[in-house]
Amino acid sequence: MRTGPQSSSGEATLTGLSQVEYRLARDSIVREYQRGRLSRLDICDAQPELLRVARNLRRTTEVDCPICEDAKLVHVSFAFGPRLPPGGRPLGSNAELQTLARSKDEVAFYIVEVCTECGWNHLLRMFNAQAARRRPRSGRG
């Protein structure tokens, strides 16, 4: 597939506001899998804990899993900060994210996409509390 000009400057894209996109890295892994260079064993390695969180949160997207194409992807948000668990704290809602973003701590948020069917998982986006506060998103859910 050849589409328009794309930045080829590394794996992550800085989108301003201390937000980093990992979609390019994610897409290139999916392509490697589709070309047969990676097996499911290589990439569908979600930790049991991550799968458990993903099932509990049930924040399913409309996007099919690119690997098994059998299930919808789930987005799991984690918050990392000085007063949070070392492995990060899974967030149940946007309201929870906003609450943490308003705290004075240096909190970083990671969005991970997970397929609870085959175990595919990849980091999608990382942003800090400042970026989270500026997100023009009014609460739904």
Ligand SMILES: [Zn+2]
């Ligand atoms: Zn899957």
